[in-house]
Amino acid sequence: xxxxxxxxxxxxxxxxxxxxxxxxxxxxxxxxxxxxxxxxxxxxxxxxxxxxxxxxxxxxxxxxxxxxxxxxxxxxxxxxxxxxxxxxxxxxxxxxxxxxxxxxxxxxxxxxxxxxxxxxxxxxxxxxxxxxxxxxxxxxxxxxxxxxxxxxxxxxxxxxxxxxxxxx
Numbered sequence: 656x657x658x659x660x661x662x663x664x665x666x667x668x669x670x671x672x673x674x675x676x677x678x679x680x681x682x683x684x685x686x687x688x689x690x691x692x693x694x695x696x697x698x699x700x701x702x703x704x705x706x707x708x709x710x711x712x713x714x715x716x717x718x719x720x721x722x723x724x725x726x727x728x729x730x731x732x733x734x735x736x737x738x739x740x741x742x743x744x745x746x747x748x749x750x751x752x753x754x755x756x757x758x759x760x761x762x763x764x765x766x767x768x769x770x771x772x773x774x775x776x777x778x779x780x781x782x783x784x785x786x787x788x789x790x791x792x793x794x795x796x797x798x799x800x801x802x803x804x805x806x807x808x809x810x811x812x813x814x815x816x817x818x819x820x821x822x823x
Contacts, residue, residue: 656775666699678749685741718763
């Protein structure tokens with residue numbers, strides 16, 4: 656599973672590099688570079704889908720739905736880029752996609768990585784009370800991406816123990 660996590664990290668880095676290249680490439684290259692970025696994203700998502708299916712990831716559905724939404728937006732933009740909307744392609748591919756991707760990577764992809772690491776260590780389930788899990792996710796002071804979504808002081812209607820005695 657470590658090899659799978661390494662592959663995910665390599666492909667994520669490649670995607671970021673391609674987005675940076677899209678931001679800086681000559682206008683005439685935008686259609687090709689945008690298509691390469693789209694192809695890389697499709698390959699990354701297909702790899703993630705296979706991992707989720709192979710390892711029975713419990714949050715697969717919402718994860719795959721997020722992938723579908725991102726791809727739908729990029730496919731729509733791709734057709735516009737092919738008709739000459741190069742600046743729009745640059746903005747969507749190198750700005751909007753990367754901001755979405757960073758948030759996606761720090762949330763849903765982090766959950767997938769935690770699931771894979773859990774399985775690798777021999778655990779069959781991740782039973783962590785919600786409050787504890789949230790604290791672990793948000794305790795990293797260097798992570799600014801999650802700061803706006805930290806829970807407020809008010810009570811969460813879903814913050815109660817389940818019948819099994821575990822949150823979650």
